[in-house]
Each structure stands twice: as structure tokens, then as C-alpha cells.
Amino acid sequence: MSDTQEPSLDEQIAAYQREFRDLDPQVEQVVSALGRLNRRMNVAYGRQVAELGISNAEWEVLKHLVLSGAPYRLGPGELAKRLGLTPAAMTHRIDRMATEGLVTRDRDETNRVRVIVELTDEGRTKWLEAMRMATAFEEDLLQDLSSEERGALGEMLIRLLRRVEHAQPDAGGRLTDLG
Amino acid sequence: MSDTQEPSLDEQIAAYQREFRDLDPQVEQVVSALGRLNRRMNVAYGRQVAELGISNAEWEVLKHLVLSGAPYRLGPGELAKRLGLTPAAMTHRIDRMATEGLVTRDRDETNRVRVIVELTDEGRTKWLEAMRMATAFEEDLLQDLSSEERGALGEMLIRLLRRVEHAQPDAGGRLTDLG
DNA sequence: GCATCGAACTTTAGTGTTGAAGTCTTCAGG
DNA sequence: CCTGAAGACTTCAACACTAAAGTTCGATGC
Known part of the structure; x- marks a missing residue:
């Protein structure tokens, strides 16, 4: 054919x-x-x-919670902004992840308009395992590049990144996740 | 806050x-x-x-039809494979694009199981306009890199690309689009 | 201290995608 | 021929995301 x-x-x-x-x-x-x-x-x-039983989407949420540092808490709105999602989508995503035990969702008692999403131990463990796999894959990916090449590559990519970020200064407000 | x-x-x-x-x-x-x-x-x-009134998803379809060369025809299945979508999604996407006049959808008369999606003149024009904007953006993006740097960057990226493609030899079958 | 505004999140309606089941056509045997 | 099997697409049900409207709480002004 x-x-x-x-x-x-x-x-x-x-x-x-x-x-x-x-x-x-x-x-x-x-x-x-x-x-x-x-x-x-x-x-x-x-x-x-x-293989860990989570989706790429869920992994992204775990990443951002970990990146926020202990005690690993962020509001749905902040998460949505960082992930490049609408708040509505975030609500549903957190629903799922909460029933799966990856995060908890609670009202902020000092300001009951706000909601606090917090990483559970299970969520943190999943992130760690995912991170181990990811870094192994990334090491393998860059295996053929010398340290000098890696440095040069990273430096050029960052220059490009600066250029896009400057060119369109976050016009829409939402940032569509990071790497 | x-x-x-x-x-x-x-x-x-x-x-x-x-x-x-x-x-x-x-x-x-x-x-x-x-x-x-x-x-x-x-x-x-x-x-x-x-700005051209099309979505990124539609642009991807136009790209692949143009890349196939004149007479700019591909089947839904082939398009789905290249775009990394399920055939079901492709069916609906083509529906929309056909009603918008970007493509036509016809049965292959020599083999009536097959369907032929063909770019219309309007679709080809849209692609051209999009391409003009895209290349202008890309030129601007790479503006800070010398020709030598561009070459080195491209070469390194291709080395990485070869490594991913080799590492996971198309395991799932679907290829999730190209650039 | 009551009413209004604004902020943070949720709900709803509509669109796009997936996975599984279904339809239609072709081809290979009997 | 007629049947069965395989291939190519479509349909269907479930899920995920967006945009817009709705809800709830807190702050501000009078």
C-alpha cells in the first residue's frame, strides 16, 4: 500500500x-x-x-507543590496560574488527586475564602519516585554531550527563553506551566 | 498578600x-x-x-497536509498517526475543518474503505499566512545567536533527538506529532 | 453594623479527546 | 458466490478543559 x-x-x-x-x-x-x-x-x-499510577498532569501538580518548599502548600488559584490552567480545571484536578490521596484540600481557617492544597506523604513519595526516573532518563538523554556542550546548550536555550519572555511579556496573564 | x-x-x-x-x-x-x-x-x-481565525490544532493538520506535497492529500488514519491523536479525534477535527472550508473529505473511489482529506485553496492560503508569521517569529527568536551558534544548537538538538528516538523505538505506535 | 465591592473558588454548559464498540468495504478461502 | 477475517473509519460514552456565571467570605465606606 x-x-x-x-x-x-x-x-x-x-x-x-x-x-x-x-x-x-x-x-x-x-x-x-x-x-x-x-x-x-x-x-x-x-x-x-x-508506571507509578499517576498521569503527567498529576505529576505536574506534585512538582509545583514540591517546588513551593515545605510545608508544600499552595492555593488552587496559584497552582492554576503556574500550570497554565483555568481555575475551573484546577478544581477538578485537585478533586481527583485528593480522592487518590496525593493531596489534601482544606479551607484556610484564617481566611475562609481561600483553600489550601497540601501534599500528602504519599504524594511526596510519588514525586520522589517520579523524579528518580526522570533524572535517570535525562542523564541518559544527555549522555552523548560533553560537559562543555551541555553548558553551551543550556546557555543558548536560556538566551532564547529570555527572548520569548521579553517578546511577549506574559501578555495573557497565565504562564502555561514551566519545565 | x-x-x-x-x-x-x-x-x-x-x-x-x-x-x-x-x-x-x-x-x-x-x-x-x-x-x-x-x-x-x-x-x-x-x-x-x-489572528487567522484558526486554532493551533488546525494549523498542525494544515502543516502535515502541506508537508505531504501536492496534491496535498492524506487519510485520516495517517494524519492521526502523525499528529499523535486517536482516529476518533481525527474524525471530529476533520469534520470541523471541512465545514470551515479548510479541507475536503471524500471517499477514495478506488478503495471505498479509505477516506481522502485534501487541502483546499483556502486551507493552503491559511497555511502560507501562518507560515509567514511563524518564520518571522522564529527569525526574531534566534536573532541573538550567531550562525555558528545556530548550527551548533541545531546539531546538538538533533543528537538528543536521535537518542530519544533510539531509546524508545516508537513503542506505542503513535508518534505524537512532529515540529 | 450594614451594604457593597472584590477576591477566591466552584458550578455549569459547551468543546475536544480518548477507548471501546460498531459499521462498512475489501480480500482470501471454500 | 458466500463466508469469515481484517482494515479504515465512525459512533458512543466517559473524561478533561475552557469561558462564563454563580457562590461565599472578607474588606471598605458610611
């Missing part, structure tokens, strides 16, 4: 050049590689955390 | 090191920067194509 194959990166760039004459192949290579790499990595993360 | 701020990349890495002792900061910097950069870029793309 000669089923069309997933094009390689080079084939893809060549195709773009055929269809769109003023295209800088060097720029396109960077951008396309970035996009593909990220998607593959997210799939990999997803498979790993699935 | 001293509302917690979105942590900077450096703050985030420092927090991870506090919570997880064996963490290579250099690796984490690369990985975190990659993740953040990609998300910001996707938000930027989304805003741009929204």
Missing part, C-alpha cells in the same frame, strides 16, 4: 523548502528539532509516571 | 536541589529550559494563528 512514512527531520525541512521558498534551513532545523524533541520527551515522561 | 511568584529558572533549579539531593544542575538546566522554551513558543504560535 506504500503507506506514507513519518518523514525524518531532514525530509521535513526539505519539504518545507519546496513549499515555502524563503525559509532559512538553519532556523527551521533548530525550531523543528526543538519541537520534536520536546514531544518525544513528554511521551517518555508520561510512560514513566504511568 | 505576598502572593507567591512564578519562580525563575534559577530559582526553580535551586528548589529542586534542595528537595532532591542527587541532581545534576547542568542537566536540569538544559531540560528545564527546553521545557519552558517550548511551552512559551507554543503559546506564541497559538496567538499568531488565532
